[in-house]
Amino acid sequence: MAGPGMLPAPVADLRRDFHRHPEVGFCEFRTASRAAGTLADLGWDVLVGPDAIAPSARLGVPPEQELESAWERAAASGGDRRFLPAMRGGLTAVVASLRGRRPGPVVALRADMDALPLQESRSAEHLPARQGFDSLWPGTMHACGHDGHLAIALTLAARLADRDFPGTVKLLLQPAEEGGRGGAAMVAAGAADDVGLFLALHLGMGLPGGAVCPAVSGLMGNAKLKAVFGGVAAHAAMSPDAGRHALLGAAAAALGVHAMPPVPGHETRVNVGALHSGTSSNIVPDRAEMLLETRADDAAVSEQLEARVRALLAGVASSYGLSLDVELIGAVMPASSDKTAEAIVAGAARAHHIPLAALTRPPASDDATAFMRKVQGNGGAAGYLGLGAGNYGPHHSPTFDIDESVLPVGVRLLEHIVRAGAAPAGAGAMPPGAGAMPPSVSA
Amino acid sequence: MAGPGMLPAPVADLRRDFHRHPEVGFCEFRTASRAAGTLADLGWDVLVGPDAIAPSARLGVPPEQELESAWERAAASGGDRRFLPAMRGGLTAVVASLRGRRPGPVVALRADMDALPLQESRSAEHLPARQGFDSLWPGTMHACGHDGHLAIALTLAARLADRDFPGTVKLLLQPAEEGGRGGAAMVAAGAADDVGLFLALHLGMGLPGGAVCPAVSGLMGNAKLKAVFGGVAAHAAMSPDAGRHALLGAAAAALGVHAMPPVPGHETRVNVGALHSGTSSNIVPDRAEMLLETRADDAAVSEQLEARVRALLAGVASSYGLSLDVELIGAVMPASSDKTAEAIVAGAARAHHIPLAALTRPPASDDATAFMRKVQGNGGAAGYLGLGAGNYGPHHSPTFDIDESVLPVGVRLLEHIVRAGAAPAGAGAMPPGAGAMPPSVSA
């Protein structure tokens, strides 16, 4: 590669480059800057920094020190120096546009870029480990397919550089999808204001390899909370009664949260995903930090659930004599694909003989719903599609992987939609039957 | 100061130097090497490395990486390069001896050197912060008076350099007192084999400032455990039922441990002092690490308590479908001062008009009991004395402090004992009434 611009390269190579350099939410400095550089080199209009994301609308931004060390690591490991400065401090969104040769509506495609704070498997049964493209950065891993999403988007960008399509294509490369922390902030920066058709593609989802679920419904809303319990430290042997045991209160709260009742007829979830308290066995811990979340497939249920969890935390804190500080660090709203989007995706799939499939389990949350609700609210169409990518460990597990042979399928599908043009109600006309088959995509 | 040798200097200055550079157990590279250098400069025979501590008998040794970075920090911040090499890897004990001009038994004095993993208060009400000698190293603090213990020992060492005393004085400078991880390993290296009288002095303990409790009894035995619960990671929304939630199991175990019944007539304690699990709200955590301890003032009760805690951890792990690994990372035995030691200390206190006082609360554990049981088992005498050091935050809390004006009291008391000579049963004669008042000690 002759510089940070990453193309031309097979889509799988792009994915592996991102896979080896996983960056968590708002720390995607290397990933986002290289994507921005690549798109700029391809002739796309590229917005970064506050033009792409509203800084104060972000949720759950990591501490300054963590942002800074991630930025420096990116600078030292191939980040694109043209774009890194504007991203400093966690402004890691990219909005790239390309106007086609013909008039038409704006078609926006979302790709997320963040990885997870998870240690990747080093087992020889895990292909990235066996083939040596597993995470270079301990404790961080692309375990949800975002590396593949971005590789598809950039490959598509290269193919569309001929501008042989109606309307405008917009790539929404979002940071911090995990936790629902970046989407609304991009919406707040106006990234979805002019969009007539919005689509987000997600790999995996338990679908058969290469099959497409054209319209995912029931994406759950969620609230991510950070709860800090404050107690009183004391020597555990000499004066345990003088302490107020933050760890113990947090433990009781964790059990209480998980014992919340389900809501019949709805998918609901609670999870205490992290609990950190104390340093030494002989000190009564005076602080416990908890990361937790609630989810529901309905906005009202979601609100009730969050309110109930907050009440539980408050009561338990009080019962153990602890202070409590609860911060909302991520939030997404529930949403569903609409019929217009479904028809467009299903049509494209059929045109390419891509098999359709339904989800066997209800979907989780996705920050894409911030864009979906905005676009649908503006009278546009919005959809969320799944693309099966093989059977590996579950999403968010150390052995998650994707079958790279499906990446070109994703490229083809989206390319078809763009070239065909999209015509959701109220957002301009989409010529029926438009869009000749593009040349084949290499895996 | 013309080098790492730290004397002559007022005892409070020594204490402040250690206070600013707190090092946790087996990482006392700066502290121990500077102490060794000072003693060597004063003409004492100094043993370090495996001669002072049996490497494999240590418990709860930090990971290699942590040891190494502490070692490097010590090398860069005034550690004594003559002794640092032998200490590398956590061999941070010092055994220093000086033979008096007259025959007599071996009198050993224990001083511990380790700090705690605790963030020191920055409040202006906290004197070290107000006067600018608070910890330079975030997250680490001398919050148990060990800085004062070592300052007393070194000041005493300087005063005894005249060798005007009977028998031999031995300073046992121990690492990793917190957690009971270093004492037994020094005993295993033979450090207490020849000792006729052993004394350990501890500052604070809730005693009135400047008052001495000449014979602490009922020092609790304890067991420090590290428990690791292993679960199965999963996406918290898409497949929570596929996960096995290590955090939740650990939370249930924490509550169960704290709900253990007391044993009537005994002081018993349990504490889960740390619990760390998970990284993200949307992942079912597959690992939870817990630091916990049990204590009792009786060896049999202590064993039962530890066994019961282990059974509880195992049952809870099984109930949540988790694996469990429990490691003993620290252990001390209960012990009490004997009458011989009590008489010697009380006599010295009376000779200096130091008021006597009793503890108002039973004592905690101290790794000094490893030495005490060894010496008492050999027919020698062993005692543990408290010296009141003012009213500050409790031991192991961020506002713990000591009134430095009592440090010279400690020096005088121990000096009197050494110069008087000690005559425990079966370990040689101690001349009664020996020991003229030494010149006064500067604070």
Next chain:
Amino acid sequence: MAGPGMLPAPVADLRRDFHRHPEVGFCEFRTASRAAGTLADLGWDVLVGPDAIAPSARLGVPPEQELESAWERAAASGGDRRFLPAMRGGLTAVVASLRGRRPGPVVALRADMDALPLQESRSAEHLPARQGFDSLWPGTMHACGHDGHLAIALTLAARLADRDFPGTVKLLLQPAEEGGRGGAAMVAAGAADDVGLFLALHLGMGLPGGAVCPAVSGLMGNAKLKAVFGGVAAHAAMSPDAGRHALLGAAAAALGVHAMPPVPGHETRVNVGALHSGTSSNIVPDRAEMLLETRADDAAVSEQLEARVRALLAGVASSYGLSLDVELIGAVMPASSDKTAEAIVAGAARAHHIPLAALTRPPASDDATAFMRKVQGNGGAAGYLGLGAGNYGPHHSPTFDIDESVLPVGVRLLEHIVRAGAAPAGAGAMPPGAGAMPPSVSA
């Protein structure tokens, strides 16, 4: 009323008689004997005792003493002495048949008869209390509409006494529907062997008053468990450490059971509905008894859930040093209405201009599924229909009630179906359009 035979009487009067005399599962001596007597008086063939229910296939039969005192109470309060003897010991099922004048399949209608161990509201806002027909027997209440089900069935029986219908009608009056304890035992006695069409009607279910949900799907399977934790009693002050605290272990288990994860895409439930332990504050309780249940809308999920709960109970018992005995006291399988049954019910509803409605929440479990699976397995049709009965407190709450004006609707609907004849596949022909409107039913 001139004897135990209860008819003719308005359907609401029948319901009120049952409402005032609520009897829990297998204790329905008064209820069942009066129903049997009424049916016999009407000329139906009546089976009771082992001919109606297989004694050893019953689950969760109350203790002998409880059965006996319920039997005696029934004998003293209007039970039908012709049938009481055969029911002694909890054989409280009734199978009543009437052959029509024309050939045709067997149409079976299930009505359940048991009440709940719940104290009925005495509030003036609660109509039964206001009008003086609330439960005469403290701690027991018809809070699920079974009183109405039976009143409908008996009213229907009277109307069908003209035998002007094809085939045979069979009333399956089942005991112990709550808990899923009686249905399978009636199936084991052969009660459903010859059935071509099976229908169970349930009042309430959150439906609009008077509206019918013609085909309930996703009835949950469940397992009801009784768990007994055995500990060691001890004086709570003198020797708490000698005790093994059954109450505490059961409390931990209750939290653990409720913290089980949901299974995405399925309705699942767990509930610890009762916990009883201890008698005095100063004794460590040596016994704790728990009633709990698991539910799922899928047989495999149901099995996994039950297995997981059992493992949790076992682990927690072990962690607290307790013995554990778990008994299955009730079990039902999941089932759904089939298309044939749906068509029959929906057709009848339309014929009577009864509005159709869908459930807004997924259904719970019903022991009717034991019959449904048997009939469907034999090639017959089986359905479960809901009939809205007004808005009162929720099912199983002290203020549950039914709007009696819908009872005649239920009678009319079922009468239409019977008179029309039912023709599920493989079970004989049902003449289309059969069944003239019967005379109106009084409320």
Next chain:
Amino acid sequence: MAGPGMLPAPVADLRRDFHRHPEVGFCEFRTASRAAGTLADLGWDVLVGPDAIAPSARLGVPPEQELESAWERAAASGGDRRFLPAMRGGLTAVVASLRGRRPGPVVALRADMDALPLQESRSAEHLPARQGFDSLWPGTMHACGHDGHLAIALTLAARLADRDFPGTVKLLLQPAEEGGRGGAAMVAAGAADDVGLFLALHLGMGLPGGAVCPAVSGLMGNAKLKAVFGGVAAHAAMSPDAGRHALLGAAAAALGVHAMPPVPGHETRVNVGALHSGTSSNIVPDRAEMLLETRADDAAVSEQLEARVRALLAGVASSYGLSLDVELIGAVMPASSDKTAEAIVAGAARAHHIPLAALTRPPASDDATAFMRKVQGNGGAAGYLGLGAGNYGPHHSPTFDIDESVLPVGVRLLEHIVRAGAAPAGAGAMPPGAGAMPPSVSA
């Protein structure tokens, strides 16, 4: 026996009569009335009803219905009809006095009469079962030796009928010792106002058989609480989210209470001794009732502990959306024997060659402290003595028993003290050496 008067009879026979008819606190109608009758027959002045106990100062009085049925049972099983009427409603205290022939102070002896709500062992290894004098009344048992205390008191009363002693002897026969519910109410009725020396004897206490601990110190204060959690009932499958789960909140509270830290240097206890909630597995329970207690050997610690438990209960109730009602149903204060009482008891023991022994475990609470504090406050002397009674199951366990051969030892010891006369400071003179040995006592 020719009537309710029970004497003359061997002391063991008396004990067995009481053992077979155990009555819980404030229900001691048979026991107290027979004791009163016996004392009256012997010529003692007997006070019962409001003269012996202040009705409104009683704590934890059982419900009217329970009192009534116990009263009727007593009337039907040998209760003394002369005294039963005055005791109706739970006024089951007896104060009996006998003036000696010589002047002297008032010596009061306390005997408690209540049994425990515990099922007695039916094992052949349990002597009462083997010999057929085990409890006739299921679920109730003399498991703390009160049957023996009363047998000793009545035997002593018979022997003292000769009035050959100085001063006045007063028997304080108290109800509801368990739970600390009756003593303060007798004090409130003035029962201890004139007492110069108060003694309470307790059998068992882990002492060697026949040995006396002359002065028990550190009797713990306690608070007995009844906590009622109120939730919202709901169908556990159809609307669990509409419920508020009282059982679950109570379970969390039970764990939290038991996880309270100990107070170093003090004996402290907490116990949740009973938890009752729910009736059926398929209902979210709307009520949970808990009996719990706190104890400490110091009044201030006791108060803090109770306050902390109350705060915990309130917080947990709030966290689960529950109402909470906490009632104090029993309370005793801590107390210790004084030196005067100790000297008197030890002297008497030595005079009879009864071996002395110390407790090996700290004592629990005893309602006798209400009398002790009153008498000590008035300038009199008060003591609590233990008398070893063999090795059986622990107090409050189903196999607790006493070796009846020690009962005459108790009689002799107390008789000696009475006949010798007691001379505590400020309460009149006790003639030294008084009191010839009485004739031997039959077991």
